Amino acid sequence: MKKILFAALFLCISVTMALADTVxxxxxxxxxxxxxxxxxxxxxxxxxxxxxxxxxxxxxxxxxxxxxxxxxxxxxxxxxxxxxxxxxxxxxxxxxxxxxxxxxxxxxxxxxxxxxxxSWMWLVAIPLIIIFAGYLFKRFIILAVIVLVIFIYFNHSNGLSIPTFFESIFDGLKHAVTG
The missing domain is CATH 2.60.40 (Immunoglobulin-like)
Incomplete structure (x- = not known):
């Protein structure tokens, strides 16, 4: 009887350790x-x-x-x-x-x-500010387009591709919505 009780106790302890919280x-x-x-x-x-x-x-x-x-x-x-x-x-x-x-x-x-x-918010805010400034001041629309192209070129030349740009924004939005 003691052997069965010891075996059952050992089995319970080993199952508890196996189901421990993973890091x-x-x-x-x-x-x-x-x-x-x-x-x-x-x-x-x-x-x-x-x-x-x-x-x-x-x-x-x-x-x-x-x-x-x-x-x-x-x-x-x-x-x-x-x-x-x-x-x-x-x-x-x-x-x-x-x-x-x-x-x-x-x-x-x-x-x-x-x-x-x-932050993903900066990835959204900077192009929107440039576009909004170009729209607000019609005289500077060409300058806004040039600044936007420079922004895209800077990102691309330093390793931030367009798919990664959007993936980062979507991941940030997903975490903002889900918490």
């Missing part, structure tokens, strides 16, 4: 890699922006359209590709909680990298 990444940010020059680190954060040090293991990310498996240790993973010049970086992580993404502009000055998060 998932819901938010992340990128920073300059402190250990390597011209590389970035992806940091799993919570809603307050604090590092989630319990995140460890391999997680699938899509960076600028390429699938990467990043190894997290204490909430930080290192992206082992050198950043040669200032560029946009669109990072997306998909898990059971949904898709989490972010658009960053990596500003390179000398050997220092400065990641700047770009």
């Amino acid at each position: 998932s990444i819901k938010q992340f940010t990128i920073k300059e890699n402190p250990f390597a020059r011209q590389e970035i680190a992806i940091v799993a954060t919570d809603t307050a922006g604090l590092v989630q040090e319990n995140v460890s293991g391999k997680f699938a990310f899509t960076i600028n359209g390429f699938d990467n498996e990043l190894t997290f240790q204490s909430g930080t993973a290192f992206y082992r590709h050198k950043v040669q010049k200032s560029a946009f970086m669109y990072i997306k992580h998909k898990n059971e909680a949904g898709t989490h993404s972010g658009l960053y502009y990596i500003y390179k000055r000398g050997d220092k990298l400065t990641p700047l998060h770009i």
Whole structure:
């Protein structure tokens, strides 16, 4: 009887451990890699922006359209590709909680990298402001078109393609609606 009771207790404990809550990444940010020059680190954060040090293991990310498996240790993973010049970086992580993404502009000055998060609202607001200013001041419509073309060229030459531009906007809208 004791053996059956012990076996049942052991089975209950092992099932409970097997069904334990898995660690998932819901938010992340990128920073300059402190250990390597011209590389970035992806940091799993919570809603307050604090590092989630319990995140460890391999997680699938899509960076600028390429699938990467990043190894997290204490909430930080290192992206082992050198950043040669200032560029946009669109990072997306998909898990059971949904898709989490972010658009960053990596500003390179000398050997220092400065990641700047770009909100989807700015991607919508800047072209709308240019179009509205051109519409408001009919004399400057040609100037507004030229500025809009320069804006599109700057984005494209720094790695932000039109599909990525719209994907970033739609992901932001989806997260704004669903919370």
